[in-house]
Amino acid sequence: AQSVTQPDARVTVSEGASLQLRCKYSYFGTPYLFWYVQYPRQGLQLLLKYYPGDPVVQGVNGFEAEFSKSNSSFHLRKASVHWSDWAVYFCAVRRYNQGKLIFGQGTKLSIKP
């Protein structure tokens, strides 16, 4: 069955440091992958999406993610985090012929000043 695992429930980084949030997926076939961000007391907003093509995708606010079929991964990266990046990040997979998203457990990102 398709699933998404985010192994890190919490990540803390210093402001200005680089960031990687991990995502592993289990899927038979061609996955469509997404990263969403949830700011406090808000709904989810799309950061970026991957569909078959260039394995590195660019998103909003300097985020990017890299798809790896061999590692079944879709890790999110940012070169320099800002305090405004303090949020919960969700990785999700979507089946080609269906609309529904399957989410990982989420990673809560905290920023040290």
Place this chain on the structure above:
Amino acid sequence: EAAVTQSPRNKVAVTGGKVTLSCNQTNNHNNMYWYRQDTGHGLRLIHYSYGAGSTEKGDIPDGYKASRPSQENFSLILELATPSQTSVYFCASGEGGANTEVFFGKGTRLTVV
């Protein structure tokens, strides 16, 4: 800008009572979804719909019903609320294509006492 509006934003209900959560979208999207968010589980799909008059069971439908009377409105119904249904509920809408964006409401915080 796509808009998904949920009401109420906060709700306290008594065990055994009936609860209806409402969702309205002005995007003319065919697909709508209800998720619940719990710590450690991410977002889990309860029910979804492909259009007016249709509802489909998601991954955790037990204890919930859904209703899609029109393109714009999608309700989640708890006929007999239980404390285990205390959670944050998100409604979302989107087109069916795998690489299209899904838009989320701001959530409803439900507490069943």
